Amino acid sequence: MATYDGLFDTLGLRDWCDTDASDGPMSMADLMARTQGGDEAGTTALRDLPFPSLDALHDACNAIPQTRDLTSGLETGFLGIRDALRVVVDPLTQPLSWALENTLWVMTETPWWIMIPLLLLATWAVGRSWKIVGFVAAILAGLAFVDHYEVAMQTLAIIFVCAFICVLFGVPIGIAMSRSDRLQNVVTPILDLLQTLPPFVYLIPLIFLFSVTEPKLYGIAVILYAIVPVVRLTNLGIRLVDADVIEAADAFGMTKSQKLFGVQIPLALPNIMAGVNQTIMMSLAMVVIASMVSAPGLGILVLRGIRNLELGVGLVAGLGIVVLAIALDRVTKASLARIDASQANR
Amino acid sequence: MTDKTVKVSIRHLYKIFGSDPQAALTRVRDGMSKAELLDKTSHVLGLNDINVDMHEGRITVIMGLSGSGKSTLIRHLNRLIEPTAGEILVNGEDILSWNEQRLRKLRRESMSMVFQKFALLPHRTVLENAGMAMATRGKSRRDYEAEARKWLDRVGLSGQDDQYPHQLSGGMQQRVGIARALTSNADIMLMDEAFSALDPLIRTDMQDLLLELQEELHKTIVFITHDLDEALKLADHLVILKDGAVVQQGEPQEILLNPSDPYIEDFVADINRARVLRARSIMTDRPPQGEIAGDVAPTDNLESVIAQAEGALDRTYRVTRGDEALGYVGMADVMQALVRRPSGYTAS
Numbered sequence A: 001m002a003t004y005d006g007l008f009d010t011l012g013l014r015d016w017c018d019t020d021a022s023d024g025p026m027s028m029a030d031l032m033a034r035t036q037g038g039d040e041a042g043t044t045a046l047r048d049l050p051f052p053s054l055d056a057l058h059d060a061c062n063a064i065p066q067t068r069d070l071t072s073g074l075e076t077g078f079l080g081i082r083d084a085l086r087v088v089v090d091p092l093t094q095p096l097s098w099a100l101e102n103t104l105w106v107m108t109e110t111p112w113w114i115m116i117p118l119l120l121l122a123t124w125a126v127g128r129s130w131k132i133v134g135f136v137a138a139i140l141a142g143l144a145f146v147d148h149y150e151v152a153m154q155t156l157a158i159i160f161v162c163a164f165i166c167v168l169f170g171v172p173i174g175i176a177m178s179r180s181d182r183l184q185n186v187v188t189p190i191l192d193l194l195q196t197l198p199p200f201v202y203l204i205p206l207i208f209l210f211s212v213t214e215p216k217l218y219g220i221a222v223i224l225y226a227i228v229p230v231v232r233l234t235n236l237g238i239r240l241v242d243a244d245v246i247e248a249a250d251a252f253g254m255t256k257s258q259k260l261f262g263v264q265i266p267l268a269l270p271n272i273m274a275g276v277n278q279t280i281m282m283s284l285a286m287v288v289i290a291s292m293v294s295a296p297g298l299g300i301l302v303l304r305g306i307r308n309l310e311l312g313v314g315l316v317a318g319l320g321i322v323v324l325a326i327a328l329d330r331v332t333k334a335s336l337a338r339i340d341a342s343q344a345n346r
Numbered sequence B: 001m002t003d004k005t006v007k008v009s010i011r012h013l014y015k016i017f018g019s020d021p022q023a024a025l026t027r028v029r030d031g032m033s034k035a036e037l038l039d040k041t042s043h044v045l046g047l048n049d050i051n052v053d054m055h056e057g058r059i060t061v062i063m064g065l066s067g068s069g070k071s072t073l074i075r076h077l078n079r080l081i082e083p084t085a086g087e088i089l090v091n092g093e094d095i096l097s098w099n100e101q102r103l104r105k106l107r108r109e110s111m112s113m114v115f116q117k118f119a120l121l122p123h124r125t126v127l128e129n130a131g132m133a134m135a136t137r138g139k140s141r142r143d144y145e146a147e148a149r150k151w152l153d154r155v156g157l158s159g160q161d162d163q164y165p166h167q168l169s170g171g172m173q174q175r176v177g178i179a180r181a182l183t184s185n186a187d188i189m190l191m192d193e194a195f196s197a198l199d200p201l202i203r204t205d206m207q208d209l210l211l212e213l214q215e216e217l218h219k220t221i222v223f224i225t226h227d228l229d230e231a232l233k234l235a236d237h238l239v240i241l242k243d244g245a246v247v248q249q250g251e252p253q254e255i256l257l258n259p260s261d262p263y264i265e266d267f268v269a270d271i272n273r274a275r276v277l278r279a280r281s282i283m284t285d286r287p288p289q290g291e292i293a294g295d296v297a298p299t300d301n302l303e304s305v306i307a308q309a310e311g312a313l314d315r316t317y318r319v320t321r322g323d324e325a326l327g328y329v330g331m332a333d334v335m336q337a338l339v340r341r342p343s344g345y346t347a348s
C-alpha cells in the first residue's frame, strides 16, 4: 500500500495503472520498505508525506515509470544515436588525434638539449624579454632536474595543440559574433553553458562516444572547456573598437575585409591576446582533469598521488603544474604588454 | 562674384530616426514639429526638408547649435547615413542611386573627411595615417610615401613620420587628419567640427592654415561648426540649421546685416561687427558729394576703415580692387553698420 494509491483511485485511473503491471525490478525504496516490514496502515503521518516523485508515484501506479527508467532511457537513447554520431564526429575529429599523437611524440622524443633551447627561442619570439626567457629556462631546468621533464613535455604538447585549435576556431567565431547580434544571442548561452558545466561533465558523453585510448577524447574535452574566453574576448574586443575610427575607415571607402584586417583585428588584438592567455590557462586546468581519461602528463602523477595516497608524488607534480602555469602566463602576458605598448592609445 | 558651378546639391532631404520613418515622414510633411513628433511617435526628426547648393571651390559652412543636425547632414554627403527622402547630387548625379562599388569609389577618390575627434588609426604611424586613403585604394607604401610626406610637410608636420598618433598633441593629430584628407586628392573635403576639440590659439592657427591651403587648392569644402566667429571667418556660403531645418543661408555678411529670424539675431548679437563686416558688404554705388579721402580694399574690415579714418566721421572712401572702383563707403554707413538694424523682429 503506497501513499498515493488514493489519488489514482479517486481519479479513476486504477485500471490504467494496473493494465501493464509488469512486475518490474524492485526499486531501492521497495526493498527498504520490505525489510522494515510492518506498519502498512496506509495512513502516513503528514510529516512523512513523500514528494510525489516518479518513484513514489510508481509505488502507487505501475504505469508510471521510475526515475531509473529515465536515466537508463537517456543512456539507451544516447547509445542508440552513438553509432550515427560516430560516423560524423569520428572523421571530423580524427585530425585532432593525429595532431596530439604527433606533437606528443615530437616533444618527448626530441632530445632535451634541442627541445629546451627551442622552447626558449619560442619564448623570446613571443615575449622579447630576456628576463622571461631566463625565468622559463629556470622552470624547465627545475622540472627536468627532478625527473619530471617528460611528463611536463607531454602536458605542454597537449596544451599547445589544444590552445592552437581553440584560437584557430575561437577567433573566427568571435569575429562572426561581433558582426551579427543574432549570432551573438545564439552563441552566448552556449558559451555560458560550456563555462559553467563542471569539467567532469564534459567527459561523460565523450567517454561513450570514443574509446578511452583515443587522444581526441581528452583533446575535445580540453578544447570545449578552454575555447570560451578566446571567443568571448574576440567578440568583445572587436565590438569595443572606437566607433569614430570605424567611421573614418568607412568614410575613406574601406571594404569590409580591409576594415576587419586593417582596423578591427589590430585594435582588438590586446583583448584577443588576453583571451588567448585565459584559454591557455584553462587548457592547463583541464589537462589535469583529463588525465582521468588517459591524457598523459603531470596530471597522471597527481592522480597517482590521490589514488595511492603517495603524498610526495602528488605534491611535486602539483607544484610542477603550478610553475608551468606561471611560465605560460608570464610569456603570454609579455606578448600582450608588447602589443599594448605599440598602441598605448587607451 | 562669379557664379561657380554647383558641385554638391542637396534637394528636399529628410532624415527621421526611428522604427517607422516613412510614416513619420508623412506627418512631418504635414507640418508636425520636431518636438511634437518626438512626443507623439518617439521618432527623432534629424533633418527637415534641406535644400543647399555647394559651389565648386568654395567653403560652405553649416552652423547650428548642438543637436541641430549638422553631423547628420554632413554624413549624408558620403552616405554614411542613408536619408529617409530626398536627393543628393554630386556633379549633377544622384548618389543615392549608386551601388556599393560606385559609392566606395566616391568615398575613396572624390570625398575626404576630417573628424572632430581626429579618428586616426592608433596602430599606424603618422605617415601611414596620412597615406590611408591611397593605401585603401591598393597603393603600396612606396607609392604613397612621397605624396603623404608632401602634405605632412605642407601642414607643418615634417620629420614626425614614424611617430604614432598618441605621441602627438591634439593640434598635431588634427594636422595629420588634414594631411590624410589632402593626400587622398579628393576635390571635396568634409570637415565635421574639425577644430572644435582644439584650444583657441591652435584653433586660429588651423583656421589660417585651412584658408591658406584653400587659396591654392580651391577644394569644395563643407565645414561644420557651432562657432559663429569660425563660421564667419571661413564661410563663402553660410547655412544656419535649427532643429534639423535651414533657417537662413547665404553670404555670411548678408546674414549678419539682415538676419531673417530672431534665432539668428540672437546668434549674431554678440559678434564684434567691426572686425567681421567688410567694406564690400556695406559699400554703395553712388559717388558721394564730397571728396574721397582714400582707397580701401573690398576685404578690409570696418575696424581697419575706422583706423584709417583716424576716428573722423565725415570722410568717404573709395573701395577698389586693383584699378577698378567697386563702390564707396561713407563713415556714416560704417557707424550704422556697427549697430544692429532695427528689424521687424523683437529679439528677446
Ligand SMILES: Nc1ncnc2c1ncn2[C@@H]1O[C@H](COP(=O)(O)OP(=O)(O)OP(=O)(O)O)[C@@H](O)[C@H]1O
Pocket: B017, B018, B044, B045, B046, B064, B065, B066, B067, B068, B069, B070, B071, B072, B073, B226
Ligand atoms: N542614430 C541616431 N538615432 C536617433 N537619433 C539620432 C541619431 N543620430 C542623431 N540623432 C538625433 O538627431 C539630431 C541631430 O544630431 P546631430 O548629431 O546631427 O547633431 P549635431 O548638430 O551634430 O550636434 P553636435 O554639435 O552636438 O555634434 C539629434 O536630436 C540627435 O538626437
Ligand SMILES: [Mg+2]
Pocket: B070, B071, B072, B193
Ligand atoms: Mg555633431
